[in-house]
Amino acid sequence: MREVMNNVNTPTAVGVAQVTNVAVCFEAIERIQSRHPSLPGIGVFYGRSGDGKSSAASYIANRLNAYYVQATSIATKKSFLESVLREMTIPAYKTAAEMLGQIAEELAKSGRPLIVDEADHLVKGNKIEMIRDIYESSQGTILIIGEEMLPKKLERWERFHGRVHSWVPAQPATANDAALLAKVYAPKITIDDQVLKQLVGAVRGSTRRTCTNIEMLGQRALECGMRSVTMDDLEQLLPNGFITGQSPKPRSF
Numbered sequence: 001m002r003e004v005m006n007n008v009n010t011p012t013a014v015g016v017a018q019v020t021n022v023a024v025c026f027e028a029i030e031r032i033q034s035r036h037p038s039l040p041g042i043g044v045f046y047g048r049s050g051d052g053k054s055s056a057a058s059y060i061a062n063r064l065n066a067y068y069v070q071a072t073s074i075a076t077k078k079s080f081l082e083s084v085l086r087e088m089t090i091p092a093y094k095t096a097a098e099m100l101g102q103i104a105e106e107l108a109k110s111g112r113p114l115i116v117d118e119a120d121h122l123v124k125g126n127k128i129e130m131i132r133d134i135y136e137s138s139q140g141t142i143l144i145i146g147e148e149m150l151p152k153k154l155e156r157w158e159r160f161h162g163r164v165h166s167w168v169p170a171q172p173a174t175a176n177d178a179a180l181l182a183k184v185y186a187p188k189i190t191i192d193d194q195v196l197k198q199l200v201g202a203v204r205g206s207t208r209r210t211c212t213n214i215e216m217l218g219q220r221a222l223e224c225g226m227r228s229v230t231m232d233d234l235e236q237l238l239p240n241g242f243i244t245g246q247s248p249k250p251r252s253f
Helices: 002-006 011-017 020-033 053-064 077-087 096-110 120-124 129-138 150-154 175-185 193-202 207-223 231-237
Strands: 042-046 067-070 114-117 142-146 164-169
Touching: 020 042, 020 053, 020 142, 020 164, 042 053, 042 129, 042 150, 053 067, 053 114, 053 142, 067 077, 077 096, 077 129, 096 129, 120 142, 120 150, 129 142, 142 150, 175 193, 175 207, 193 207, 193 231, 207 231
Parallel strands: 042 142, 042 164, 067 114, 114 142
Antiparallel strands: none
């Protein structure tokens, strides 16, 4: 991870690069790429919505020159394969079988990892076997990303399940992550460590909600002419508290 970090030059990238799940994602791909040739090459990076899995994977894909695609709820097998080939900048052949062969050939030839985000859509649509087919034909490195229950869902496909090299759980955001993210989402103010610690606890380690609250806190602080935020300022800046995922209470008129 240090080599990746040393190649980062912008403040925004630094904030993103050092958060916990970026390191987790990087180590997962590195572990699979350095595996013994006889071992399987699929990794599963899973966790709650909002844990920052997609942001981490997108960042790592850029740093490691990996292919990165997102599955969608409406994708067919053919349209998914076409999206992978677009990412590879390879003109797609006509049939799904031919396209799968093109993808496998490129992975085998280039040695570049393939990262497939939102893999739950492939499981729900019975398309996950495509990933196993691509792996079997290429023997490449493939990381799929999904929600907390993805490993359990994959038990239905024993042949896929048996080819998983690493099960990689995303980690909740820490106060240290929040401090790094504050440099990205509220760069013009200083937020006290105790505020960040309380924020992370309130959102139960959700990276997405941590970022949302930090940005909101920064904007309101600037509106009030503040350059720093302490625990004493929270009630003034956020009278309704942090955004935690709880739905707003019904209003009365």
